[in-house]
Amino acid sequence: MGFIVIEFSLDGRSGVSPYLQVVQQVRQALRLGLLRTGDQLPTVKDAVARLAINPNTVLKAYRELERDGLVAARPGVGTFVIRTLTDGSLAAHEPLRKDLRRWLAKARLAGLDDESIEALFASTFRAAQEGVA
Amino acid sequence: MIWLTWRQFRLQAAAVATVTIAFALVLAATGSRLADLATTYRDVFDHLTANDRHLFYAGIVVIAVAPVIIGVFWGAPMVARELEAGTHRLAWTQSVTRTRWLATKLGVTTLAAAAAVGLLTCAVTWWSQPLDGALSSTHGSLPSRLTPVSFAMRGIVPVGYAVFAVVLGATLGAVFRRSLPAMAVTLAVVTFVQIAVPAWIRPHLVPTAEQTVTFAREKLDGITIRDNGPGTATQLMVTIKGAAGSWVLSNQTVDAAGHATALPSWFSGCLPPPPSPGASNGPVRAQGPDKLDACFIRLNAEGYRQHVVYQPANHFWPLQWAELALYLVVSALLASCCFWWVRRRLS
Amino acid sequence: MTAVVRAEGLGKRYRRRWALSDCTLEIPAGHVTGLVGPNGAGKTTLLSLAVGLLAPTAGTIEVCGGRPAAGADQLAKVGFVAQDTPTYAGLTVGDHLRLGARLNPRWDDAVARSRVRRLGLDLEQRAGRLSGGQRAQLALTLGLAKRPELLILDEPVASLDPLARREFLQVLMEAVAEHEVSVLLSSHVVSDLERVCDHLVVLVDSKVRVEGDVESLLESHLRLTGPRRDPATLPADQHVVSASHTDRQSTFVVRTVAPVLDPSWTFGRLGLEDLVLAYLEGTRAEAPSPVMEVLG
Numbered sequence: 188m189g190f191i192v193i194e195f196s197l198d199g200r201s202g203v204s205p206y207l208q209v210v211q212q213v214r215q216a217l218r219l220g221l222l223r224t225g226d227q228l229p230t231v232k233d234a235v236a237r238l239a240i241n242p243n244t245v246l247k248a249y250r251e252l253e254r255d256g257l258v259a260a261r262p263g264v265g266t267f268v269i270r271t272l273t274d275g276s277l278a279a280h281e282p283l284r285k286d287l288r289r290w291l292a293k294a295r296l297a298g299l300d301d302e303s304i305e306a307l308f309a310s311t312f313r314a315a316q317e318g319v320a
Numbered sequence: 321m322i323w324l325t326w327r328q329f330r331l332q333a334a335a336v337a338t339v340t341i342a343f344a345l346v347l348a349a350t351g352s353r354l355a356d357l358a359t360t361y362r363d364v365f366d367h368l369t370a371n372d373r374h375l376f377y378a379g380i381v382v383i384a385v386a387p388v389i390i391g392v393f394w395g396a397p398m399v400a401r402e403l404e405a406g407t408h409r410l411a412w413t414q415s416v417t418r419t420r421w422l423a424t425k426l427g428v429t430t431l432a433a434a435a436a437v438g439l440l441t442c443a444v445t446w447w448s449q450p451l452d453g454a455l456s457s458t459h460g461s462l463p464s465r466l467t468p469v470s471f472a473m474r475g476i477v478p479v480g481y482a483v484f485a486v487v488l489g490a491t492l493g494a495v496f497r498r499s500l501p502a503m504a505v506t507l508a509v510v511t512f513v514q515i516a517v518p519a520w521i522r523p524h525l526v527p528t529a530e531q532t533v534t535f536a537r538e539k540l541d542g543i544t545i546r547d548n549g550p551g552t553a554t555q556l557m558v559t560i561k562g563a564a565g566s567w568v569l570s571n572q573t574v575d576a577a578g579h580a581t582a583l584p585s586w587f588s589g590c591l592p593p594p595p596s597p598g599a600s601n602g603p604v605r606a607q608g609p610d611k612l613d614a615c616f617i618r619l620n621a622e623g624y625r626q627h628v629v630y631q632p633a634n635h636f637w638p639l640q641w642a643e644l645a646l647y648l649v650v651s652a653l654l655a656s657c658c659f660w661w662v663r664r665r666l667s
Numbered sequence: 668m669t670a671v672v673r674a675e676g677l678g679k680r681y682r683r684r685w686a687l688s689d690c691t692l693e694i695p696a697g698h699v700t701g702l703v704g705p706n707g708a709g710k711t712t713l714l715s716l717a718v719g720l721l722a723p724t725a726g727t728i729e730v731c732g733g734r735p736a737a738g739a740d741q742l743a744k745v746g747f748v749a750q751d752t753p754t755y756a757g758l759t760v761g762d763h764l765r766l767g768a769r770l771n772p773r774w775d776d777a778v779a780r781s782r783v784r785r786l787g788l789d790l791e792q793r794a795g796r797l798s799g800g801q802r803a804q805l806a807l808t809l810g811l812a813k814r815p816e817l818l819i820l821d822e823p824v825a826s827l828d829p830l831a832r833r834e835f836l837q838v839l840m841e842a843v844a845e846h847e848v849s850v851l852l853s854s855h856v857v858s859d860l861e862r863v864c865d866h867l868v869v870l871v872d873s874k875v876r877v878e879g880d881v882e883s884l885l886e887s888h889l890r891l892t893g894p895r896r897d898p899a900t901l902p903a904d905q906h907v908v909s910a911s912h913t914d915r916q917s918t919f920v921v922r923t924v925a926p927v928l929d930p931s932w933t934f935g936r937l938g939l940e941d942l943v944l945a946y947l948e949g950t951r952a953e954a955p956s957p958v959m960e961v962l963g
Contacts, residue, residue, distance in 0.1 A: 232844045239836035240862040242844035409749035414770035667722035
């Protein structure tokens with residue numbers, strides 16, 4: 188039986204739906220190694236009592252995590268981590284970061300300020316996503 | 321539901337119970353002496369202490385006022401206060417139907433009111449029995465217990481008044497949805513009914529007795545002449561023998577055809593001169609075989625009779641039961657209005 | 668999906684004024700449903716009809732499969748926390764629990780007492796001396812310990828301060844997680860409902876303007892901003908909810924499931940509050956009605 192190691196918090200102004208925030212917080216904790224295999228997630232009742240949110244929101248988040256194979260529910264006991272996200276993709280981060288730095292330097296040379304850079308990135312990111320879709 | 325009713329009601333109930341029991345105890349403590357007096361003296365009223373007289377009148381006032389107070393303070397706020405405070409939204413959404421809610425509240429309160437007033441009226445009726453007995457004799461200086469003032473303060477009728485007042489208060493409270501106006505109107509209506517029923521309804525509850533008599537000494541206990549001064553007709557009132565303690569509803573002179581009429585003009589000549597100026601309004605008792613007797617013989621000869629309509633003393637209990645039944649029937653009708661209103665109109 | 672509340676052509680008239688007219692809606696079981704609308708939209712009337720405090724003038728309403736307040740059984744199925752959470756001022760907290768126990772066959776005394784203990788309420792305290800938040804909690808405790816199938820709350824947090832509001836919703840949500848009770852609560856403040864509701868009904872002028880699962884409502888609505896254009900020229904799969912224009916710019920809130928392809932638009936998702944407001948504005952633009960004046 189694991190300990191409950193994380194608590195959720197919600198940002199009402201982020202525009203991200205509460206259930207996604209829960210999912211993201213679990214994934215983040217998994218990525219950072221905060222949650223390990225065997226750890227227990229807060230029970231629905233506890234999470235709900237803490238956040239004053241709809242239980243279905245928490246259930247939906249847990250179901251999504253379950254579908255991704257990250258956690259497993261044991262009826263009557265709780266929800267437990269079965270896989271973490273500290274995987275091989277970390278190795279690829281470094282070279283990509285270098286590329287991005289280079290690109291940012293070019294953008295500044297071209298005279299773009301922070302906001303323009305962000306807008307350009309966001310629109311390109313979106314266009315690329317739509318291309319994939 | 322009974323628990324909730326009692327929990328909300330217990331303070332008011334305790335207040336009324338305290339007053340009721342205290343008054344009943346005072347009566348109990350003084351009553352047996354009155355009974356002794358009554359066996360010793362024929363006209364017990366002359367031997368009463370000031371305290372006894374106060375208690376006698378207090379009994380009348382308490383029984384007259386108790387139903388009004390109970391109707392105003394128990395009945396009127398019963399539904400109205402819930403509506404005012406919004407607590408009906410709490411009470412009516414528990415697992416108890418509105419009908420049962422009202423039935424319990426109305427039932428418990430009505431029973432409590434009947435019990436309180438029942439105890440009072442028992443005590444007062446028992447206490448005043450020696451006096452009421454005295455009053456029904458011709459020697460008593462007060463009228464019979466059938467007369468409006470004492471009839472509704474004795475026996476079982478006060479219970480009917482109390483039940484009526486509670487149901488009326490509750491109904492008005494539901495209709496007005498405000499305690500204060502409901503209390504005010506309850507006060508007004510119950511008071512009005514206490515006056516209206518003896519005036520217009522009670523005389524007809526039980527068939528009246530009537531007699532048409534000649535002006536003769538052997539049939540009458542007394543003749544009263546009321547002379548209201550110059551310009552107004554002189555009136556005769558008779559007291560029929562054997563009808564002592566009755567409640568006289570009508571006492572008028574009729575002519576040979578049986579129509580109510582004024583005394584003939586010659587009759588004013590029969591009256592003794594006023595003893596002193598300004599004191600001519602008092603009733604004068606006909607005495608002795610004097611000029612007045614001759615006048616009566618002439619009245620009889622000319623076909624004049626005295627027509628008396630009255631409720632005899634032995635109608636006391638039939639009248640009591642009839643009036644109690646009347647109040648209970650009216651209360652039942654009012655209660656069904658109250659149920660209808662609470663179930664339909666308050667939705 | 669079974670419905671806990673089903674209304675058809677429901678109407679309620681007070682003397683000559685219709686407080687609710689021709690209202691047709693279904694509220695699914697197993698959800699926390701928010702009933703949102705401006706003041707005067709008929710929310711309280713609708714909820715009062717659902718608990719049987721009021722009887723309909725027109726149409727029908729069915730709650731948990733029966734006519735509201737039809738009998739003790741029906742009353743037992745529905746819990747109600749009325750607006751301003753009325754309690755008997757002269758009765759103590761303990762008396763209220765006893766009241767609940769005596770008047771409700773399914774009363775869960777253990778739940779009631781443990782809640783009262785956790786809230787730190789004194790059983791001997793008179794309800795009249797409780798704070799607004801405590802009174803609301805007491806009323807909620809009565810509603811929950813009744814163990815209803817459906818708990819209806821009318822503007823339960825409107826009069827509470829932010830802390831009491833949070834605590835109230837925490838207790839409510841915890842109970843929902845524990846007892847699987849369906850909840851229907853009304854509010855004119857959408858932000859109160861954002862976290863707790865997974866189903867939403869927007870009532871304007873006694874009509875259901877929009878109804879659905881909160882998550883999918885949020886996913887299917889976008890705010891588009893771009894050069895001025897006629898809403899009629901938008902793609903057919905974008906239903907305009909509200910529109911506003913300046914000389915050069917147009918802003919639309921649209922309901923769509925397809926992605927926005929037109930590169931001239933910037934777009935973003937809406938929060939629940941903005942979404943609801945968009946519907947309220949849309950209604951006002953369509954048909955100005957006296958009820959809507961309270962919003963201005």
